[in-house]
Amino acid sequence: MKCRVCRDPAVIEVRRHNAGFCHPCFVKHCRDQVKKAVDAYKMFSENERVLVAVSGGKDSLALWDILVKLGYRVDGLYIGLGIGDYSSESAQYARSFAKAREATLVEVDLPATYGFDIATGSKAARRAPCSACGLSKRHLFNSEALRGGYDVLATGHNLDDEAAVLLGNVLRWDLAYLGRQHPVLEAGGGFVRKVKPLVRLAERETAAYCVLEGIDYIVEECPMSVGNRHLAYKGVLDDLEESSPGSKASFLFGYLERGSPLVAGVSAAEREALHPCPTCASPTVSEVCAFCKLVEKATAKR
Amino acid sequence: MKVIMRNPRREIELRGPLSVTSLLATTEVRREAVLVIVDGTLVTADATVEDSATVELRPVISGGSS
Numbered sequence: 001m002k003c004r005v006c007r008d009p010a011v012i013e014v015r016r017h018n019a020g021f022c023h024p025c026f027v028k029h030c031r032d033q034v035k036k037a038v039d040a041y042k043m044f045s046e047n048e049r050v051l052v053a054v055s056g057g058k059d060s061l062a063l064w065d066i067l068v069k070l071g072y073r074v075d076g077l078y079i080g081l082g083i084g085d086y087s088s089e090s091a092q093y094a095r096s097f098a099k100a101r102e103a104t105l106v107e108v109d110l111p112a113t114y115g116f117d118i119a120t121g122s123k124a125a126r127r128a129p130c131s132a133c134g135l136s137k138r139h140l141f142n143s144e145a146l147r148g149g150y151d152v153l154a155t156g157h158n159l160d161d162e163a164a165v166l167l168g169n170v171l172r173w174d175l176a177y178l179g180r181q182h183p184v185l186e187a188g189g190g191f192v193r194k195v196k197p198l199v200r201l202a203e204r205e206t207a208a209y210c211v212l213e214g215i216d217y218i219v220e221e222c223p224m225s226v227g228n229r230h231l232a233y234k235g236v237l238d239d240l241e242e243s244s245p246g247s248k249a250s251f252l253f254g255y256l257e258r259g260s261p262l263v264a265g266v267s268a269a270e271r272e273a274l275h276p277c278p279t280c281a282s283p284t285v286s287e288v289c290a291f292c293k294l295v296e297k298a299t300a301k302r
Numbered sequence: 303m304k305v306i307m308r309n310p311r312r313e314i315e316l317r318g319p320l321s322v323t324s325l326l327a328t329t330e331v332r333r334e335a336v337l338v339i340v341d342g343t344l345v346t347a348d349a350t351v352e353d354s355a356t357v358e359l360r361p362v363i364s365g366g367s368s
Contacts, residue, residue, distance in 0.1 A: 001346045001347075001348050010346050011343070011344045011345065011346065012337075012344060013346050013347065015334065020346060057364060058362075058364070059364070160363070203362050203363060203364060204334060204337065204362040206362075207360065208337055208344060208362075211337060211339060211344050211360070212344060219309075219360060219361070220308065220309060220311075221309050221361075221364060231363070234363060238332065238334065238335070238363075242334065
């Protein structure tokens with residue numbers, strides 16, 4: 001297989017583009033796709049400070065690397081979730097990445113700071129582990145970005161992630177979630193701006209980017225994610241993609257172009273109902289925010 | 303050849319040479335679900351893997367919370 005750009009031997013094929021790429025042309029392809037997403041959705045400018053949420057996995061470390069290479073002002077944020085060896089190992093990848101590049105990594109440890117880990121929180125709140133984890137991370141991403149004075153919080157959600165989330169939202173016709181599903185969520189009501197610059201790259205591309213650019217990341221899957229719905233949705237979409245390459249991109253970008261504007265009003269109305277949590281000041285539509293409820297349940301004396 | 307698979311990590315031995323396509327069919331791994339890394343180098347589906355090689359089938363699908 002030849003590189004579509006320069007005709008040198010290819011190292012990776014991207015079926016939805018019906019193309020192969022050599023190492024240098026693939027790296028350029030990835031950076032171009034991120035730059036295109038940042039500009040097309042007006043995510044941030046060169047002057048703004050970006051905080052990238054890093055897990056030690058391929059997506060977030062690839063994102064951090066690409067944004068730095070594109071010349072943006074980027075620091076990293078790692079949340080220690082207390083998931084045994086998995087958390088210890090993933091933290092090491094994030095720290096090693098930052099150290100090698102003399103980059104700033106902000107760290108927050110959930111057990112040390114809030115007194116519980118994901119397994120405990122999940123059990124106490126009767127939530128699935130991924131639900132307790134997602135809730136904690138979303139809260140801490142926002143609060144840490146605001147605390148650090150960052151203009152924007154970037155996450156490593158890729159095309160596969162977003163297509164799978166969209167499928168889940170459509171299966172439930174969850175209009176509030178659909179209204180919030182966009183590569184950019186503007187700041188307001190106590191939320192920092194949130195962006196997903198990898199939305200134009202599949203997870204196979206971010207993994208290949210890391211391998212080719214020598215970025216070490218945690219390959220093993222989180223032990224608590226086994227059997228979750230998100231992976232099941234990905235499986236369904238992978239079956240479609242296998243027989244019809246480009247299906248995921250058509251599904252996601254068709255929605256963003258033609259479906260998203262139809263439900264944007266739902267999330268706008270929801271935002272108007274937000275008020276500060278009396279305990280932590282984070283925005284919530286409830287009396288107390290979901291994270292504070294989780295902390296209370298997880299740390300209650302039994 | 304030595305084939306390293308992940309989640310859970312395990313190793314199997316296969317006799318080469320084999321095309322990447324045949325290797326994936328033999329191990330029942332979906333092409334788009336992995337990167338094929340032969341002796342540390344990323345390769346495409348039309349590559350051939352020699353008997354002396356070490357191959358890693360590195361999964362690319364990640365799950366968890368959003």
